[in-house]
Amino acid sequence: MYLDATQIETLYSKIQEYDRIIIHRHVRPDPDALGSQYGLKYLIEGKFPNKQVKAAGTVSKGLSWLASTEEVTEADYSGSLVIIVDTANSPRIDGKYYASGAEMIKIDHHPEVENFGTLEIVHTEASSCSEIIAEISHYLGGRLPMNQAAAKILYAGIVGDTGRFLFNSTTSITFNAAARLLAFDFNAFEISDRFQTMSAKEAKFQGHTMNNMTVTEYGVASVMITRQDLLDFDITEEQTNSIVGLPGQIEGVVTWVIFVEQEGANESYRCRIRSKGPSINEIAANHYGGGHPKASGAKAYSYKEVEAILAELKEASIAYKSN
Incomplete structure (x- = not known):
């Protein structure tokens, strides 16, 4: 206890x-x-x-x-x-x-x-x-x-x-x-x-997510969800929760991030970061977020910051695999 x-x-x-x-x-x-x-x-x-x-x-x-x-x-x-x-x-x-x-x-x-x-x-x-x-x-x-x-x-x-x-x-x-x-x-x-239940729209959106996912040789998966994607599939940002675990089902993926473009004139993204190996909460803390070692959230206020998060996940994945 x-x-x-x-x-x-x-x-x-x-x-x-x-x-x-x-x-x-x-x-x-x-x-x-x-x-x-x-x-x-x-x-x-x-x-x-x-x-x-x-x-x-x-x-x-x-x-x-x-x-x-x-x-x-x-x-x-x-x-x-x-x-x-x-x-x-x-x-x-x-x-x-x-x-x-x-x-x-x-x-x-x-x-x-x-x-x-x-x-x-x-x-x-x-x-x-x-x-x-x-x-x-x-x-x-x-x-x-x-x-x-x-x-x-x-x-x-x-x-x-x-x-x-x-x-x-x-x-x-x-x-x-x-x-x-x-x-x-x-x-x-x-x-x-x-x-575990989802709407038919969410199921179709899952297929779109898998088709547009990037998986690197280092075991880092990522996907960008745009505002247009949400409109095309007629789903809310909240409903994107249904895809959070998808990348982890792919063989060889040890950590992943889903970027969801936010509304507004300024460029910004909600980042859902997950892992089956490396600790990712400190990476999230570097980008206006936090959470658990295997499940965290963050924010990116430019595409440059998106690339920075991916670079940090790459380094974390390399370090994890080397150990």
């Missing part, structure tokens, strides 16, 4: 102390961000029904089946406890007023990028932040007991961040946590099915 008992006892005492708690997570939330955020919210509300617990940030249409956006105003932060989940650095926190609360706590599983909060519960060995929240509830037992609403969304968060238990971040702790959550009455198949 990776939890630190002293930290968890401190967290619980802070939850007891404050009547208003606001939970934040990172921008462009994935299932784990929402799972850990709303899972913690439902746990606190279940044990302390008289407390006001709010989840800050917007929710994309594609994940509206998991959670909906809640209204949080600046006035809500007065005298409140702010908890930031699944976020390594403050620029990625979704919301304006997170620093206006009386106290801040960080709960995360990303490699350390920035220290913030009077208490930091960070465990990079965890498969997901949702797993950490589930383990906290398990440790505290009846003091913060699991309930059905929390179990369902925490399970979805774990499934999302482990690629349905396929990624190497999955451990025996992950499976034990998932097993305890599955004891509650929700449809686990429906959750997994949502993650």
Whole structure:
């Protein structure tokens, strides 16, 4: 067990102390961000029904089946406890007023990028932040007991961040946590099915992606998705999530990046970087991003920066293969 008992006892005492708690997570939330955020919210509300617990940030249409956006105003932060989940650095926190609360706590599983909060519960060995929240509830037992609403969304968060238990971040702790959550009455198949189901348009777009992918002799794959591509296939930027894992299915590819051209007059690209070998989170950090050693995001503000990212991935791949 990776939890630190002293930290968890401190967290619980802070939850007891404050009547208003606001939970934040990172921008462009994935299932784990929402799972850990709303899972913690439902746990606190279940044990302390008289407390006001709010989840800050917007929710994309594609994940509206998991959670909906809640209204949080600046006035809500007065005298409140702010908890930031699944976020390594403050620029990625979704919301304006997170620093206006009386106290801040960080709960995360990303490699350390920035220290913030009077208490930091960070465990990079965890498969997901949702797993950490589930383990906290398990440790505290009846003091913060699991309930059905929390179990369902925490399970979805774990499934999302482990690629349905396929990624190497999955451990025996992950499976034990998932097993305890599955004891509650929700449809686990429906959750997994949502993650793998795509529209016919997305399926055609996957074929376009494979046809336009570049794979180098060093095992670096890349593909550029333009605004025109999105128009031609009538899909949103969010729907490009369906192609993120595709390059990794190609034999010989050890790391890859998907560049998605952003709207606006200025040249810019969203960069989804993945790896089956070399660590890529430091490369992402060099380009306005961050994340995990095998899954990170970044930004490029020129084609020259696109080329720089590819060059850094090449060097990382060469170093990895040489070892």
